[in-house]
Amino acid sequence: MAARNTAISLSEAGPFTDEQRELARTVRDVVAKRADSAAVRAVAESDAGYDTALWSLLCEQIGVAALAVPEEFDGIGTGYFESHLVLEELARGLVPTPMLGSAVICVQALLATGNDEACARILPGIAAGESTAALCWSGFEGYWGSDDLEVGAERSGDQWTLTGDTYYVLDGDRADVLLVAAGTDDGPGLFEVDPAAAGVERTATPAMDPTRPLARVRFSSTPATPLATGAEVLDKVLAIAQVALSGEAVGAADRLLALTVEYTQQRKQFGRAIGSFQALKHRMADLYVLVETARSMSYKAAESLSPVDAATAKAYCAEAFQQVAGEAIQLHGGIAITWEHDAHLYFKRAHGCAQLFGQPREQLHLLESAAGLT
Known part of the structure; x- marks a missing residue:
């Protein structure tokens, strides 16, 4: 995770506002400084499960937990998309935080209820990073x-x-x-x-x-x-959870691909960097296209938050992440399956993403139903 970043995400180069680009860059810088591989492994084994000091920094200095919380509930009120960019950046380093479960899913669940009393009572604490749900x-x-x-x-x-x-x-x-x-x-x-x-x-x-x-x-x-x-509230929450997970999948896949490209430029065989071999170039080019296609689907779903777009993004992005993880294991060779290397952590995250918030067959069934094929 300490390796040089060799990829450019659309959060930096895409059609976004200057504020959105700056948000993504700021979170990425904080992660690079405060959540390297050793730090992530340490907090994953701790009782808290995440770095409380890092989470406080992200909440107090950047306001990540307050992004989607309306101003009337002591939030920033930007809407969902900015939270999506934060999820993508945190997932690049597999950083454990309450962002996905508390600051995104539970915040959106509370807003979906339309229960102002509950929102006024619970959301300010979440927005400030003082409590989690x-x-x-x-x-x-x-x-x-x-x-x-x-x-x-x-x-x-x-x-x-x-x-x-x-x-x-x-x-x-x-x-x-x-x-x-x-x-x-x-x-x-x-x-x-x-x-x-x-x-x-x-x-x-x-x-x-x-x-x-x-x-x-x-x-x-x-x-x-x-x-x-009413089912409409839960269905909305599930769609947002699937969209959020697609953002995580894209961020992690993008970072793992960058790590793999860098490794192939350093690893030599027959006197040449293995990344110079045409067959490996083709494989990594295919993975790049796969990640960028997944990113486009994820951003589209983050803009619409529709159940169909959510199911599409979740299924495609999870599968893309799994494919990148599998190829990364092969391209890294034997070191990738050792505990000391980070590739296996991304591999495990990829397979976990595929199962969380609905298995791929469930998303495909929804898409078939929406297309009138069932």
Whole structure:
């Protein structure tokens, strides 16, 4: 991760405002200075799961957690796209932070509810980087649809309780606020739960990707506050989560490709750098086109936030990242599968991205339905 950057992202060269380019450059500079490979590995093994000092710096000096929070809730109010650029830059270094789960997904979930009271109570703390939130949704099988929720909600008068297990919760074992997707007699809904409430059991779970902290959160007749009902809220949240993940996939794939190109320029065989061989040039050129196509899809989805664009971007970008990771392992040779080299971390992140927020077959099914093919 300390290697020289050999790629130019569209966040620098594309049709963006000067402020957006400066935001991306600033985050990249901070990551380069404060989150090299050794630092990322160290915090991934820590109890916190991420560098709290780095997160405070990103929030206080750059305002990354406040970008998508409206000004009325003490945020910057730029909208989603700027958060997308930040996710891309953080993912280049596989930097563990609460950005994806808390500052993007949970912020957008709260805004989607239209519940001003909850937004006014929760969003200022998230925007300031003083608190974090986690979205509890998927069951053990990893299904993220609104039509089959693992947690059930029961109502007794004005009181609600939740019961069920959720898995693959980003930063779920340490978040200050839990947002829970649960089924009710009137359909799916989104609830707020205090992690200290009775019946909440949170357990950090080992993950293939050590830079992505995940947890299981269990609810047993746990008191909850309803925020919104209706599948449209959860469907919107899922689309945003998939778009966000596509941005991470592009950032990480772009960085891994740059590392691979640099390695092939240094590694010599038969007296020549292996990167000078025509066959390897073709392979890396194909990967470059793949990453740039994925970037275009990701940015298009980040602008529209439509379910169809989200599914397209998530499926394509995750597959592109997996292909880049697989090729990088081969082009690095034997060193790529050693613990000391970073290639295996990107490889694990790539396969984790493909499964999180819906498996590829689910996105393809949605696209088939939208095209009238099913």
